[in-house]
Amino acid sequence: MKDAPFVSTTNACKLCTPLGAALAFRGIEGAIPFLHGSQGCATYMRRYIISHFREPMDIASSALGEKQAVFGGGPNLKKGILNVMEKYGATVIGVATTCLTETIGDDVPRLVYEFKKEFADLPLPEIVTVSTPSYSGTHMDGWHAAMAATVDQLADPEPVRHGGVNVLPGFVSPEDIRHVKDIFEDFGLAATILPDISETMDGPALLDYEKIPKGGTPVSGIKAMSGARATVEFGRLLGLAESAGHVLQRRFGVPRVSLGLPMGIRETDALFAALEDISGRPTPARYARERGRYVDSLVDGHKYVSGKRAVVYGEEDLVIGLTAFLAEIGVHPVLVATGGKDKGFKAAVAAACADMVPELPAIREGVDFFDIAAEAGELAPDLMVGHSKGYRYAKQWNAPLVRVGFPLHDRFGGQRVRHLSYGGAQALFDRVVNAVLARQQDACPVGYGYL
Structure with a gap:
């Protein structure tokens, strides 16, 4: 039945x-x-x-x-x-x-x-x-x-106040963590990033095996988090559970700045606005140039992806960020799905894209790929955006899969995929456009070499 x-x-x-x-x-x-x-x-x-x-x-x-x-x-x-x-x-x-x-x-x-x-x-x-x-x-x-x-x-129960900032980035790639470090450094902010997998999960080749790889957040830094001037925490769905940012605010009075994953223009603009307030400095010129190059690429590439239909899936906060990004570039998310549940996912997705799409996507939480496939197959998606576990369905529907998030088992370099800030949006936009172009080119009976 x-x-x-x-x-x-x-x-x-x-x-x-x-x-x-x-x-x-x-x-x-x-x-x-x-x-x-x-x-x-x-x-x-x-x-x-x-x-x-x-x-x-x-x-x-x-x-x-x-x-x-x-x-x-x-x-x-x-x-x-x-x-x-x-x-x-x-x-x-x-x-x-x-x-x-x-x-x-x-x-x-x-x-x-x-x-x-x-x-x-x-x-x-x-x-x-x-x-x-x-x-x-x-x-x-x-x-x-x-x-x-x-x-x-x-964290030190008797904190010593200092001018540093706590950064809780959530589950993003080591490449993203490295870029987040650069951003805070360019604003003159001493940042303690927890956790820091930028080196421990993407380290250099070594002659001798290290039982515990170098890198990671120092314990001294974690102890000092209770005395920071502020905590910047990425994630739209952390309000219904006590996150690390909530702990620091409740126990030690550290102000918590809650932001979505900075993916795309609007969410990244919000991050830089927050950092301007915390640091008292204007956004460095390099990021204004990154933003301008990204906007220019949207002008150049919108004709290839505007109106395309996408199925998006994965962990909740990444999916929210991806949905906002896709809507921003003119792609219409038609199904947005996650295996998590009971965290306000539907409201967060709707808020992320409501004013940028012709109609809200179908939003599903607590689902598996059997559920996703049963619904998505009737929606005729032009592409899928998510991790490797969706490949069999992308192949079945003849839709390109833009691989992001975790796990990426069937492609190389998952630890170096960049998602965050204007540069991350640029990289993702290029991948989306090229995935659509490659599928059109492959489907053409005569083929062509100029687009």
């Missing part, structure tokens, strides 16, 4: 919660992600992350089995932390729970408290704990929960 309810998921449009936490912890200097659960969880996540970033990714595990599922995983957790201390020399261990340990009821904060008392004679690392069962959300929920826990547990 077509309308019969079902509870199964077919080709999920999201990833598991602890995966997001593990990847976020990788953006802290000297940190090792640690999954309290079965060995298979860590193995799956490592393979998934490595396939996208093309970098080694160690994730420790308490490796619970049937015995621990019955009697509790406390001894395995404590032994695992000791092993990580010995083998890696980690200065931070980020402990994320899994479905198994949440289901059996392990009290991880209590177990870590016991561990610190039992081994108080050892030079212990910082240990951050976060609850991330997969049945509670998506990888983005895990990412944001890990960062909120990090700030809550590591």
